[in-house]
Amino acid sequence: MIINNIQIDDTFAEAFNMRATRVILTAQNLKWAYHAANAMTGFATSVIGCGVEAGIEDELSETETPDGRPGVSVLLFAMGSKVLMQQLETRMGQCVLTCPTAAAFAGINSEDQINLGKNLRFFGDGFQTSKLITDKRYWRVPVMDGEFLCEETTGMVRAIGGGNFLILATSQSSALAAAEVAIEAMKKIPNVIMPFPGGVVRSGSKVGSKYKTMFASTNDAFCPTLKGVTNSELSAEIESVMEIVIDGLCFDDIASAMRVGITTICQLGESSGVKRISAGNYGGKLGPHHFKLQEIMQAGGA
Amino acid sequence: MSTLTFRLKKDLAHSINCAALTPENLAGKSIPDIASLMLSNGRSELRVDAVFEISGQPITHGLQTIHFKDSSCKLDYLGAHITSGSLDITGDVGAYLGFNLNGGTIHCHGNSSAFAACNMVKGLLMIDGNTGEFLGGGSAGQRKGMRGGTVLVKGNAGDRAGDQMRRGLILIEGNAGDYCGSRMIAGTIGVMGNVGMYAGFNMKHGTLLLLKKPAVHATMQDCGMHTLPFLSLLYQSFSKLDSQFSRLHSQRVQRWVGDAACNGNGEILLISA
Secondary structure (H helix, E strand, O other), X not given: OEEOOEEEOOOEEEEEEEEEEEEEEEOOOHHHHHHHHHHHOOOOOOHHHHOEEEEEEEEEOHHHOOOOOOEEEEEEEEOOHHHHHHHHHHHHHHHHOOOOOOEEEEOOOOOOEEEOOOOHHHHHOXXXXXXXXXXXXXXXXXXXXXXXXXXOEEEOEEEEEEEEEEEEXXXXXXXXXXXXXXXXXXXXXXXXXXXXXXXXXXXXXXXXOOOOOOOEEEOHHHOHHHOOOOOOOOOOOOXXXXXXXXXXXXXXXXXXXXXXXXXXXXXXXXXXXXXXEEOOOOOOOOOOEEEEHHHHHHHOOO | OOOOEEEEOOOOOOOEEOOXXXXXXXXXXXXXXXXXXXXXXXXEEEEHHHHEEEEOOOOOOOOOEEEEEEEOOOEEXXXXXXXXXXXXXXXXXXXXXXXXXXXXXXXXXXXXXXXOOOOOOEEEEEEOOOEOOOOOOOOOOOOOOOEEEEEEEOXXXXXXXXXXXXXXXXXXXXXXXXXXXXXXXXXXXXXXOOEOOOOOOOOOOOEEEEOOOOOOOOOOEEEEEEEOOHHHHHHHHHOOOOOHHHHOOOOEEEEEEEOHHHOOOEEEEEEOO
């Protein structure tokens, strides 16, 4: 498939089942809501080393938050419920409880509930109080700036992580510029996050390594400097590859984000330096969800 | 189709227990069946049709509404134990209105006697007039009062409103008597008018939300002026009520904590304009 002189490879992105939650963080103003959210989603690019993949999903106005203050919604994804619970509690305690004026609320409904402020309340040393308001329990923890307000639990849902596509371009700057444009468009899609720095990964990985201690290593097939020495996927003119990884609450959310991202890049045309769009997979044997690039683009009318 | 209506047809010398007259209890019963039900009247019993003129259509399920007209303070236990449906009462009612209320809605357009919302668990109880002592309290032998739901009183409440209240919301647009929120375990009581002496006496947890400065007793400790964000959530929960409380918006409050006499961590919040 070729869209606007950019080739869409006949391949697929391979994604995995994950557990996810959404938290709404509010504060006195957006500046401090972002401080809380940036801290909470820091060091959360990949489950390989961070435990969770997390990111800011959306910015919320005063009318969209439970307490009528500006805020942001944050999505967190983990490979299992236990890790997700541990990471959520740790990040809430160190990043949100500590952030001036910040408050935290459940952002997703589910029968499965995980602790948000349930254990953080003990920081109140007996001075904490709860309020049950319209069937939701909130904790008020006295802190030095006033009170930290936090809902007791939030929902946990089944989700998908690892949707992706690769941008193959004639230069590093071209690949990155295209990735930036795609990320800006994809940020508008609800229920997804792109957890890597700026939403973009330059170090895509393959499973395994020549070193016994490593279970993931550089994706040499897409490394432009190894074109001559490895079983490369890259043609002669490709000098740089950037990857965008997407975690989402369901298959369609990720597919929509991929479609929007790829469409935006294709609209840039051949002059952008982008030659091909591909995707990362492990032969289809590891992840149950396959995002076939050409099918996704055809579904969007390409 | 007219709704099932009970119109009190005579002045009663003694209180009668009306706990049997609930939507769930009457669902599926014909008018003659309802008329033959017996209501306890002290040591004797009275047929329903000896007390009430019954009109309207029988109800088919427990979610429907029953009307009481021309009721008096001799009618005790109206709306007791109901978990669904609603009661609409024109006139005064006796004690224990909404006793053990566990869902549904009761709207009393008159005054009620003591122990309204006693042992209440869930639902909505609205009293347009005044109510007596121990609003939302516990019945004899109980160590907890109201455990959930919402009570809205447009008039005044007697002494000991919310005594031993464990959970839920009581809103009083008028005045509250002495010992408001006494022995309160948790929950929220809002009072727009004056409260009597010893507000929050022996309270353990919970919130007394006041608009007029109370005569705070010595064991409630002044913690100063604060802006409390949780109040915005509380006010939002008031917004669906037909009440002056739905107009509250100020999160600025003076806070007293206590009752220190029982090592309590309850609070009196005086809303600042």
